[in-house]
Amino acid sequence: MATTRTAQTEWEGDLLKGTGEITLDSSGVGHFPVTWASRAEEANGKTSPEELIAGAISSCFSMALSNSLAKAGTPSTLLTTKAAVSFQPGTGITGIHLTVEGQVSGIDEDTFREAAEEASVNCPVSQALTGTTISLTSALA
Structure with a gap:
């Protein structure tokens, strides 16, 4: 049986100063903040x-x-x-x-x-x- 899993991200602002939130829709296990800085520099409690x-x-x-x-x-x-x-x-x-x-x-x-x-x-x-x-x-x- 084939399955499909979904997640979504809401992003506000530009790349360098903007912020986003990833939601794992299929599992419902959480919402995870993400920023460019958390991706390119230190995580500081956010994911990438x-x-x-x-x-x-x-x-x-x-x-x-x-x-x-x-x-x-x-x-x-x-x-x-x-x-x-x-x-x-x-x-x-x-x-x-x-x-x-x-x-x-x-x-x-x-x-x-x-x-x-x-x-x-x-x-x-x-x-x-x-x-x-x-x-x-x-x-x-």
């Missing part, structure tokens, strides 16, 4: 498109890796994935780095790394970001 992409890719990757490990007969006990999305004003998103640590019984470091690399390429969010450099660091706990 890049932080939202980091959340999307870290969760998608974790799901893909979890599924791959389970299908291989070595389900994970715990996967902890951090995504760092780099943004350069005037250039855009310059890269994404995933760091994953896993607790997986019956698997060696090389097999875990291979599964993680496959998941980083095959998760739907990674595929949606084709053209963006995505790097990966993996380790078993």
Whole structure:
């Protein structure tokens, strides 16, 4: 079954001094303030498109890796994935780095790394970001 998720942003003012609010409509989990300064400088309690992409890719990757490990007969006990999305004003998103640590019984470091690399390429969010450099660091706990 196909699903569609929605979010919206209301923006007031110009780019540099304006403010916005992102609303996650489908889940209803919240409203998140955003400004140019929170995107290009310090977060100061506000989010950014890049932080939202980091959340999307870290969760998608974790799901893909979890599924791959389970299908291989070595389900994970715990996967902890951090995504760092780099943004350069005037250039855009310059890269994404995933760091994953896993607790997986019956698997060696090389097999875990291979599964993680496959998941980083095959998760739907990674595929949606084709053209963006995505790097990966993996380790078993």
